[in-house]
Amino acid sequence: MLEIRNLHASINGKEILKGINLTVNDGEVHALMGQNGAGKSTLSNIIVGHPAYEVTTGEILFNGKDVLAMSPEERAHEGIFLSFQQPVEIPGVSMVNFMRAAVNAKRKYQGQEPMTAGDFLKLMREKRKLVELDSKLANRGVNEGFSGGEKKRNEIFQMAMLEPTFSILDETDSGLDVDALRIVAEGFNLLRTEKTSALVITHYQRLLDYLKPDIVHVLIDGRIVKTGTPELALEIENRGFDWIREEAGL
């Protein structure tokens, strides 16, 4: 599904990623761990086409298509979704209008007619339940006045609405209490199919307990230095990252 080859990238002239190689197959969940500043968020931003980052070499293929040649919205239409680490508040743009614009843009890309208002609201209601998002929130501006937990639930709600095939969860667990974490993780699990895959960026084992990744990667100084089974995440929880650094000779 997703294939990243020898990816180098920089921001404001500073090199952050120094040769990433990563392959995610259909149905797989990969966890990406690493200390602050290792380049995890840079990688996720590059996959979705954030204009602030510059790719110097390498390529990203999504179902065989060249991702780097696509606009951010095209990537979204192709099925790539990012659950943002810090979802932005957009006062004045209602969740309903925002979601309708997003859903209909994707439908247009796929050659489908826009959804009727009735069908759309029904879909909103149905998907909202998945993450127990209050209907009051749906009538507000996008993320406007949402608590940290509500913002993250709103990300998963949007994911449910847009049904991406490849999702990136960028520290979706940060700032969540245990109950909210469970709701978000269970919501995500309900959306999983054999055809969908995900890259989960996290510092903590707790989210991975719910999501049960197939593979765990460790990113240090812009390179994936270790890849292993879910047990690797447990070991990091107990021992930190230093031993991996030493092992890699960094």
Next chain:
Amino acid sequence: MNALREKAYVDFQRQGFPTRKVEEYRYTDMEEVFAPDYGVNLQRVQFPVNPHDIFKCSVPNLSTSLYFMVNDLFHNSVMPKTQLPEGVVVGSLCQQALEHPELLQPYYGRLAKTEADSVTALNTMLAQDGLFIYIPKNVVVDKTIQVVNILRSDVDLMANRRVLIVLEQGAQAKVLFCDHAMDERSFLATQVCEVFVGENAHLELYDLEATHLQSRRVTNTYVRQQSYSTLNMCTITMHNGLTRNTLEVDLAGQYAETHVNGCVVADKQQHVDNNTLIRHSVPNCQSNELYKYVLDDSSVGAFAGKVLVVADAQKTVSNEVNANLCASPDARMYTQPMLEIYADDVKCSHGSTVGQLNEQALFYMRQRGISEAEARLLLKFAFVGEVIDSIKLETLRDRLHYLMEKRFRGELSHCEGCKVHN
């Protein structure tokens, strides 16, 4: 009306057309506005036009009492069927001055000082007709009074309109002005509007401009509010050529409350200048002001708003905000919020911002598959939404949301409904 002309002429002679050197006019080149040759309809020739043929209200279900002004002429031939409450007058200023001089005399020319502003002097000197709205004591007019100003001419034309609105004690009314320009000619419209809001009277006043690029509009509006009165006003420039709006509100009676808002959408070469003064003349009054501009292409916006609190006006509460969005690198905004306070027990704030579209929000929307153009539109729309949501008249509010969206999509260069524009 004639009684004031001579003094106006002297005052105008002395002042001349305003130049950029006059502080209040520094952001708009009035010399250029008044420079071209315009015809003035001194003979009072009736332009052959049936407003109902060319105008269908773009605010459906508003079911207003609809009146027309063609240039500076009140259109008597098409009066609405609606029955206004007894004693209410809506009609030609000129005609009412002849029929009911006792109603006009205490008010006409009392707020619009010809010695203080040369455009007011010019208008007072030249205005031959206009509109008079009179709501007697304790009368509540439920139906919105809608006045459509149509500029219509086969030659370049200058029209000088005069408006007088009087709400006696305890009266209530809602007034909506819609400005349109019909022909592809150059127009210069000046308007002086005097508004008296009596004790415990409540007025909603909406002013919507949707003219064309060759229109020049200069309006001076003067309001005086008595005790316990409220004014909710919203001035919307949706499409125009060059617009200069002056608004002065005098809070002259205690516990009066005023809410003056405005929103401007400009692109191409459009120019919009709002100059406001809110004077707290007595204690215990409240004022709120919110103006928002969205400027695109090489349009120019200006806002200068002064809140003046005189020495006696203790316990004044005042809040003034001007927020602006420059959506293109060539758009320019001049903003000048001012507070002048001579009392020592007041709560006043003022602020202004000029910014660009939020890049983070744009990217967030694009990640969800919304095209960049659509995302920009949603953000601009949301920005002015705050002002539109402040409109109390629900049907107008809903319609404006719709019209604004069309405006931002570039599908609206004129208010919808005027057949001549199709």
